[in-house]
Amino acid sequence: MSTFRTAQAVRTTPEGLLWEPSERWVRGRKGGVTVVDSRHPVLVWEPELPVPQYAFPREEVREDLLRPAKSPPTGRHTGSRIFYDLEVGGELLENAAWTYPATDLAGHIAFEWFRRSGHGLDHWYEEEEEIFVHPRDPHKRVDALPSSRHVQVEIDGTVVADSRRPVLLFETGLPVRYYLPREDVRLDLFEATEHSTGCPYKGTAQYWSWRSGGDVPPNIVWSYPQPLPAVAAVAGLLAFFNEAVDITVDGARLERPVTPFTATLGPRSST
Known part of the structure; x- marks a missing residue:
């Protein structure tokens, strides 16, 4: 008899973030360019946001399209200190990506969603279904x-x-x-x-x-x-x-x- 993997349990970081791994195949695109292609995404809940966001292992992100942010914001995304601008097809999207300060999430990068923030990646897919605004919360019906x-x-x-x-x-x-x-x-x-x-x-x-x-x-x-x-x-x-x-x-x-x-x-x- 198999048992459900406890790795799926929601975890808490000292910074107040909640997170858990997801088994969904997630892709994010800007125009026709695939910027994220991840089979190991992580769902992250920030304390000030009612909906989750995805963060992705660096090796599943097109880091060659990222540039250190010229004007990183403050007070956004629960203490995040490292932001990136995204350059795709000659277009520069400021502060389109960031990392979380939590040790548990080291090595992961999150992205803005155009349909939610007005800038960032404009098409997202879970498996072959396009999703909008933000990831679906697995704890919501x-x-x-x-x-x-x-x-x-x-x-x-x-x-x-x-x-x-x-x-x-x-x-x-x-x-x-x-x-x-x-x-x-x-x-x-x-x-x-x-x-x-x-x-x-x-x-x-x-x-x-x-x-x-x-x-x-x-x-x-x-x-x-x-x-x-x-x-x-x-x-x-x-x-x-x-x-x-x-x-x-x-x-x-x-x-x-x-x-x-x-x-x-x-x-x-x-x-």
């Missing part, structure tokens, strides 16, 4: 379950959605999201926007804003037209930010939760 609950959504006293065939999305650390068929949503009360976000668990989302203005935040409704396979059940369905609308489920009004998204859901600009 995302489940999309069809339901027959009765869900109603109101904005400023107006019922904008009424459905008995929602898909409930359960995601560790976040409130339940209620994804509703378009036929059950008054989409005529909203207008499509150019806003778009990426999620490593769900894919790329498109958004709609409330037409009537007021204090309703913009981009209050979203949908994943082509979600990742794990949450295929939400394809094309519409969801609302629980933090900014009134949702009633089976006759019980839900409290508006406070989440990391609350601070970003300010009222729409008057300009």
Whole structure:
């Protein structure tokens, strides 16, 4: 009988980092250039960040593309002191890579992800699947379950959605999201926007804003037209930010939760 390798347990460094090895094959590219090709990546959780990042053994990184940073930042990435600029195809990306000060992570290099920070490597893959924004957390679950609950959504006293065939999305650390068929949503009360976000668990989302203005935040409704396979059940369905609308489920009004998204859901600009 085999036993699970204890090497997979999360470890803590004196600097406050959490880390564990991953068995996924991870590649990172800038344009058409593969900068990282690693079969021994390490997941790292920094104390000030809610999501993990990858660090890679130096021998699995194109170190020939790295240059000592000309203007290294301070106060970023839990005490990291060594930063690198990345030069690819004549383009210089400042502070695109760094090392952690932890002894446990000596010999490893981490990289910025373009979809998260606005600079860095722009395409990442786990095995043959492209991933976005940040690595998936192996200690986090995302489940999309069809339901027959009765869900109603109101904005400023107006019922904008009424459905008995929602898909409930359960995601560790976040409130339940209620994804509703378009036929059950008054989409005529909203207008499509150019806003778009990426999620490593769900894919790329498109958004709609409330037409009537007021204090309703913009981009209050979203949908994943082509979600990742794990949450295929939400394809094309519409969801609302629980933090900014009134949702009633089976006759019980839900409290508006406070989440990391609350601070970003300010009222729409008057300009």
